[in-house]
Amino acid sequence: MKLYYTPYTCSFAPHIVARELGLPLELRRVRLGAEARVLTDDRDYRELSPLGYVPLLELDDGRLLREGVAILRYLGDQDPAAGLSAPLGSFERAEQDQWLTYINSELHKTFSPWLFHPEYGEASVRVAGERLQPRLALVDRHLDGREFLGERFGIADAYLYTVAGWTKLLKIDLAPYRHLAAYLARLDQRPCIREALRAEREDAKP
Template sequence: MDLYFSPLACSLSTRIAVYEADAESKVRLNRVDSKTKTIDGGGDYRAINAQGLVPAVRTDDGEVITENAAVLQYLADAFPEKALAPAPGSAERYRLQQWLSFVGTELHKSTFNPLLSPAANDGAKAFAREGAGAKLAYLNDHLTGRDYLIDRFSVADAYAAAVLNWAQFTGIDLAPYPAIVAYRERLAARPAVARAMKEEFALYQAAA
């Protein structure tokens, strides 16, 4: 299968999932230039995903799946040996989807996206900062006494690792949220997460 990513975008979570699944030999990672929407080696990425957004996965059957929460669940189900997602239809699977939705909407889109976007005006950035505290406090409360978002590491944690990484680029101080700080340290200690982070930082810096 082909997986499309841009360095340090939310698609970092899909690289983490691939490494957690020990699936490198079965997945081709294709870098997308986020500005030109071109694929390394040639090709218009918008021919794969008309929105031009990463990640996307093209299956061996030629199906294209977009939207990070869907791609992450597809990867988890494609490589079930590592149990990166609970069984489809189970109560825990819906809990996973709850946290994928929280990370995607409350943190990614409504908090960090305006702070990272050069198109967002000062009002949008101020609104995002004002709302960040309540969302981070909610996450901190949930993580207090827990190692991961559900009962074990899952693709929701891979998504959270990618999104919380943006705190350093936006001036969001996580120090008031000790459970989140400990959670990030726990994630960073996982070999798959550390490897993915290191590789994508290098790719990002090389393109800067």
């Protein structure tokens, strides 16, 4: 399988999951933007992903899967026994979907104007900042007394770690969200997360 990715973006979440499960994954780095390119072979990335965004998963038979949540679920389901993807039909799975959807639509997309679309302008950055506060607070309350979003580390944790980690890039003070801050610090130490980070750094070397 190939994962089309860009360092420090949401594509880090499926990268973490693939490593947690020991799935064979080739990294294909993408330069985002109006003229998005696959850097390994200087290919026009929009031929693969028409809107030019990561992540994108390419299976060994050439089939393509877009959308981070779908990719996370697909990867997690490759090894049900590992428990990263909750069992089909269980309430736990519905809760996991609840978090995946929340992270995608309420957190990830609220960060977007800051990180990837400066053209949205100052006003949208201010509004995004205001919208983010209650959304982070909700996650923070949930993590009070919990190690992970669910009973164990799962695909939604890989996504939350990635997206909430952008608070560091943007220098958003996490002091009001101490449970979330502690959660991120714990996951910073998780071996597969460290390995994924190292692999993306190595891959970025000229």
